[in-house]
Amino acid sequence: MDGARTPVGAPDPGDGSGRPARRWAATLHTVAGYVALTKPRVIELLLITTIPTMFLAARGFPPLGLVVATLVGGAGAAGAANTLNQYLDRDIDQVMDRTRRRPIVTGRISPRAALVFGLVLGALSLAWLWFAVNPASAVFTAAAILIYVVGYTMILKRRTPQNIVWGGAAGCMPVVIGWSAVTGGVSWEAVLLFGVVFFWTPPHYWPLSMKFRRDYAAAGVPMLPVVAADTRVAREMILYTLAMIACSLLLVPVGGMTWVYAVVAAVLGAWFLWLCIGLLRRAKDHQHRPLKAMTVFHGSITYLTLLSVAIAVDVFLPL
Missing domain, CATH: 1.20.120.1780 (UbiA prenyltransferase)
Known part of the structure; x- marks a missing residue:
């Protein structure tokens, strides 16, 4: 016996004192999984084309609030489409080395949770664009989501070598969305x-x-x-x-x-x-x-x- 005692009021190693830290770490891990579902690097590339298009449409600086609103709505919509893409492709993602570490495949995010997240994020993004930007931009954004999720992921990807050609039209829509955000049309x-x-x-x-x-x-x-x-x-x-x-x-x-x-x-x-x-x-x-x-x-x-x-x-x- 070494005579050491646990100080009064100190947490006992077995009393669950580490649980808050573990819960926080688990929460961050889950949040990171939802972020990964949106494919942030793909969104970044899409937004690169949106801002210059808005400058060209405005022939100068468009209102800052309009730019921010368009980017927020566009990023959310792209994230929703990417999430639904991973939900639909989860069977082939687990086969491919490049994608087998995606959140749904690893079990970090359940398929049901991913589906709900994608649908809710998409609906909120379209509503945001409709009221914060204009209806035309919201309609073009909805078309982009449908092209990517239905046209590319569900119909073309597994059926034709031209999948990325026609399905890639979804990635072209940010320039149309950015232009319509400024001008209301195309x-x-x-x-x-x-x-x-x-x-x-x-x-x-x-x-x-x-x-x-x-x-x-x-x-x-x-x-x-x-x-x-x-x-x-x-x-x-x-x-x-x-x-x-x-x-x-x-x-x-x-x-x-x-x-x-x-x-x-x-x-x-x-x-x-x-x-x-x-x-x-x-x-x-x-x-x-x-x-x-x-x-x-x-x-x-x-x-x-x-x-x-x-x-x-x-x-x-x-x-």
Whole structure:
């Protein structure tokens, strides 16, 4: 016996004194799971295109409150769509190495809880946009959710190699939503911006599919890189990139952009086209050179980000 005693009033190790800390840690773990369901990095990329579009539509700074309201509603709607996507894809997510750590697959969030969360978040986001922004933006946002959840996830993804092409239209909607938030409608500038993102999507996503083709094949998802040769995929990426560049340059006369944007758009487009051509060359000689598809994937994010910055900056140059 060492004579030591527990001080009066001190918590006994067995009396549950650690439970509040454990409950707090468990709560944070669950909250992090719900955040992960919304795919924050995807939302970030979507919002990158929304802000410059609003600047262009307003030909300057739109009201700050309108920008914040649009971003909040858009982020919530995108998070809802991503959550419902994970709910519907939970069977294939557990097969793929890339997705088997998602919250529903690991059991951090139950399927029922995820479904309720996605539906409630979507409804609140649409209501927010309707009353805080305008009905047109709410309608376009509802269309984006339906395209992604029903069109892409439920219909196209498991049935056709063109799934990401047509399903990717949902990712183009933020520019339409941002434009309509400022103007209440849609114009040719918004259509061209939609075209930029639409044609950008396949050369953005297919390199990722190349890297994880075994995952998609195991899950029975017929992404184009799963069912077609790399050379064909690279050639189609080049075609989509050319269409993307055309839309970005047509914005100069249609949107009244300056020579600064024109030069930046041309240089960025040429650079990204060069990346796709490089992928085609490596695909033809894949036995001797690594494919490096993710170089194109990361390059696509850089392209869209810098093009969006160029649009935002160019708006203020004539002022």
